[in-house]
């Protein structure tokens with residue numbers, strides 16, 4: 163069975179760049195691929211769409227009505243992709259770009275999702291220009307038939323001309339891809355895809371040297387704390403906070419109390435106290 167992927171967003175969000183890199187990486191991994199872009203309406207101010215299929219077998223027709231992976235990058239595109247969602251779809255959305263009310267309307271249809279605040283991660287850690295590559299990284303972690311190395315090589319190939327002029331783009335895009343993939347892995351390890359009910363009651367976690375406290379009412383699930391922890395003590399918990407975004411949880415057997423998570427959190431949602 164082919165993997166059917168639909169990506170939707172506004173012009174300038176890099177929808178077609180994600181699609182092109184994904185298509186070329188799949189070919190590099192020896193897969194059959196079809197890619198059908200939809201630019202016309204976007205140029206007139208509509209939503210930009212890309213239909214992609216990846217398969218080990220020949221692909222008879224590039225269009226489809228239901229997708230295995232549905233990627234939505236803007237509030238407006240949520241309406242466009244609604245009809246492509248089935249019970250088996252995994253919906254990946256940029257939670258920093260989409261209004262809560264729009265995603266909540268979709269939630270009735272969604273069984274499995276990854277809420278990635280790509281724009282925030284990009285602007286706080288890298289550059290807003292690579293938010294789409296973070297999304298590609300999240301997708302790369304789901305599309306296990308395509309090797310991560312092929313994704314990495316294709317990103318660099320696709321951007322070769324730009325990298326020649328600005329060599330710093332190489333590291334920037336590489337990091338963005340890795341961050342997206344790591345984000346998805348943390349999400350998976352938290353079993354978050356099943357969408358469990360919230361438990362905001364546990365706030366503090368302790369070992370004999372450190373007290374680590376989270377404040378769910380401030381946390382928007384950006385994952386910067388997870389990415390900053392030198393000992394990988396933080397993951398996303400099964401529970402969602404009231405914003406519908408995941409909450410971090412800490413493994414106190416690993417935590418060394420360095421305070422990096424507290425320092426990096428843009429929302430003051432973590433406190434680390436040494437005893």
Ligand code: SF4
Nearest residue numbers: 381382384385387427
């Ligand atoms: S605690 Fe702070 S850094 Fe961590 S996910 Fe929440 S908002 Fe982001």
Ligand code: SF4
Nearest residue numbers: 391417418420421423
């Ligand atoms: S205090 Fe340091 S070691 Fe502990 S969770 Fe935060 S970043 Fe990780």
